[in-house]
Amino acid sequence: MGHKHVTDQYLEAWNNHDAEAILACFHPDGVYIDANLDDEIPASLFALRAQELFDCFPNMTVTIEQRNVQGEGLVASPWRLSGVLPGKELSGVDMLCIRDNKLQSVQVYFNHSTGRLFAKVPSLHLNYQPHQSDVKEHDVSDSAEKYRTSGLTMAGMQSIQQTLETAMVRDKVFLQPELSLSRLADQLSMSTNHLSQVVNSLYHKNFYEFINHHRIAFAKQLLAKDHADDHAQPQTSLVLSLESGFRSTSTFYSAFKKETGLTPSEYRQRLIMADETEC
Template sequence: MNTSELNNFLVILIYGSLVLLSLLELTNPLKVNKKANAFFGVFLFLWSTFWLDEVFSLVKGSNVEIHPLIFVQVIQFLTPIVFYFSVLFFTNPAFKFKLSDVKYAVLPVIFLVNLLFRYFGIINAGISALIFIGLILVQALFYTGLSYFTIRKHQRRIQMFSSNTEEINLNWLEYIILVIFVMNIGYIIYNLFYDSTSLNFFINIIFLLVVYFVACYCLRQKEIYPAGKKVQEELISISSETEAEAVKKKLISDEDFLKIKHNIEAVMQSEKPYLDSELNLIRLSELLSISTHHLSYVINKGFNKNFFQYVNEYRIEYAKILLKNDKNNKLSILGIAYESGFNSKTSFNNTFKKLTDQTPSEFKKTSSSL
């Protein structure tokens, strides 16, 4: 099998995988993040259309060009914006489109008008091509950047209500953005100076790996705000505030503030709820019989930490005790991580290193030599 045949095989795999993955996301077998998965499914289908020319050419046995069709070009142009909508709903499932959101249609409408003007000969083909390329670059860069910063903001926000963020931080979406962005830039540069035909095979291999990476993570993505609608909206409103904003607002009297702060410390020390890897703001607020807003406010203002930092400091202190105790020598680092309330070794190592400037293994060796 030569390189050309291998490349054709890769094209079929990529297209088939994207269409199948799109259908799985749209049917959403886990019934989580419903709106986000619906938009992400549409994004995957639109992404698959970039291989339509090659797929139809293989089916027909001769060169077929679907891409130049106005309809196909328009839906392909919408790919970055649909991806951004999926990110919006992943990070805020309560998001609703408003009249002001008509702004999202501005670039697609300009793009469509440009295509129609060129088709009917109203505008010079050369000028139209420049506008075409410019709009594609602007749309792709703008929504790629917007998606990236929305995810980064989300990663900070979820620390306001969750003690373990690995399964809801959307890192996998961030990686997709970075990989596709780097690949596209590399492809454009290569196109300018070399024959891109020889690059297609390697690009398709990377794209296939990206598709499988996407499949691995998007199909197991958990519900990011796992609660009823009312509590979900409350959590979103809390996580939408910055910690500085949360501290500035005076939600309760000084007397109640000190009482709640004392109760939090007492419960954390006596009942050790931080050992529960699924502990979040809702569970702790129920344990203390106070609202999530009040709990978040007291933790932010009373301890100068967000919920994630506050809980994980307790976990690290507990882990230190286990690491120092010779009776726990049979426990592996992963075992100690689980015993301390962490749900992965990576999360445990990163948090431990951040708070102690040592890895758990280094801390254990230092402690045993004393």
């Protein structure tokens, strides 16, 4: 691939029907995110699914329209796909999150008609598997029975809680987009069972609700900071979601609405209205 920019490498890999080259464009922990389905898969699985598409559609070609740099490391790449369905051209936009000339994530948005076609044609599907973060833990109401034999005392729970609060407030570990229960437990040198017990029992949330609570609080701080700076350009929802630790804007929107009862745009408008009221 020489010294080409990763955006050119990625396009070339698609048009060469080279799944290995597609994978080589990603960081080892890179992901592909379908914003329409609110789903994501690791780059390794995405490359396998891309190979399936190449096998099904040997004449498939991708054309990129003018790319648009959205911010540091973010590129919007509008695309058109031909050679898939007779007489039809598919289109959408890839949001490329780039770090050190490698793809950290690719988030795809289909236009309306393309999204409907993808839903109707099984051979276009990427056969997603649910991401670990989408797997719900047991209801909090079951926590007492669930942890009855854990052996963790109240003093032990409070000690873990203090460690957890330090990790959230001082270290802001919730900004790690790949954070999971097991990863955090490893970082804090404790068992996943004990960490889960503290989150369920003391915060009355499952792990991802707990993490998203902190991410949304951070996003609200970013919105307030933007609002206070008259010269600042309002951040897009994609930038807000990535800077707050989310992997996709759809997950960010859902979590923000669940936490605040408002969309990010509505929350921003409330800040403006509050200033006008004070004046």
